[in-house]
Amino acid sequence: MDNFLELIKWEKLILAMKETIYMTSISVIATFLIGLLLGLLLFLTAKGNMWENKLVNSIISVIVNVFRSIPFIILIVLLIPFTKILVGTMLGANAALPALIIGAAPFYARMVEIALREIDRGVIEASQSMGANNGHVIFKVLIPESMPALISGITVTAISLVGFTAMAGVIGAGGLGHFAYLEGFQRNNSIVTATATVAILIIVFIIQFIGDYFTKITDKR
């Protein structure tokens, strides 16, 4: 039994978990902010909306579609020069962040756009009829009224990001993916692989639970 527990390499596992949680949290926060901004721009510049602008809308739309379509593992490789300039290295958790954020933010931007489109146009018009300016409409109407969808969207995105961190781990970013690949797969230690999987599952379940909870309490419909 002692032998079995030793095989898991607890210290390394804990460290890997910390790295995964670190990468996921930073990238979720950045994805939320960038995705929200891009999603708002996509929505507001669309036809019939406050900042209607076909050119800006098409440019953002193309960028979002391109980055959303590139498989993540290829995106990391493509971004190596960019990451090196930005972070100075391409190893470690921080080096994974640019690729994680650039991979996930466009995906979330589309979710934000869909969430905003679900808002009843009459409500936006009503607030304009009360003299609301664009800032009021964005911060007092659009974001609060779409909050449950924004939260459930970021929950889904966060769970994909956990998966992305594992992929990033394989090429040197650290975290549970790295741990499972290096200590488990390459050393033929399937107990480590299984443990890493369980650890990732626990993280995913916790994210889902928190996301569902906040979606539920913000939804007053």
Next chain:
Amino acid sequence: MTMISIKKVQKIYPSQKGQVKAVDNVNLEINEGEIFGVIGYSGAGKSTLIRMLNGLELPTEGTVVVANNEVSKIKGSKLRKARQEISMIFQHFNLLWSRTVRQNISFPLEIAGVSKRERAKRVDELIKLVGLEGREDAYPSQLSGGQKQRVGIARALANNPKVLLCDEATSALDPQTTDAILDLLVDINRRLGLTIVLITHEMHVIRKICHRVAVMEDGKVVEMGPVLDVFKNPQEEITKRFVQQVTEPEETKETTRHLHEKYPEGKVVQLSFVGETADQPLITELIRKHEITVNILQGKISYTQNGSYGTLFIHLDGPKGEVEKAIAFINTHQVGVEVIANG
């Protein structure tokens, strides 16, 4: 004093089949403190017209002046400032579901930059005014339609507007709730001296609360005047149809036909009473002075803001000549007579 002035207003939309004139050369003057109704079927342009009063739509041509603001011209912060004086309520209420009743009513005050303490005070007053005590912390999803519209009204009144625009405000409500909301609007009009403009397709709404009415068809105002005058003497075909919605229940025609078959002799006559004439004992005198039988088929009195208006359907029968004399007698009493079926 004129509160709203609409001059030579046109609204033209481009469409695939060329241009559509949603509003066609409309001129209106609405006085301070007046409840003005615009009635028309859907597509008549009334919705476009009312939305031009707070700048949600801009006229293609013409000018719109509301509370001394030229709404058709001003933009940006000036327009937003003006909109605080011209508030609006909607058919589907358009409340923010993420906010409670209190927070919804507070919303226009936040926009106007009112301090937190002032807001709380004002919201309490408004909740009392529209009769929503006890529901302050409910969310819109927990309210009935009538309660939602009360929140809409309270929200619209928050910044002490001069004009209240009602965009089919009662069309999504059941008849009883409609009446309660209409009573509330009349009450607000009297207490606050607020000018109210409402659009509707229900003559009942016009009859119950409006002082003057404009009838719209194909983007044009085809008839306009004090509600009682329009009821008494509708000129256009469309106006007559709207008036019938209130004065003549569906079954009247059927009853008339049925009676005419049963008593092929005599005449079926529609009498219209206006104001005090409704109080005269006309039928009693009619029977005393003429050798005829009178059969009352159907009657209805409608109250408008300018007085009451009644219709009565009767069947007259008697010796030749006597029925004609009776009709002439009614005519001398300032009561409208119209022969509907001849024997």
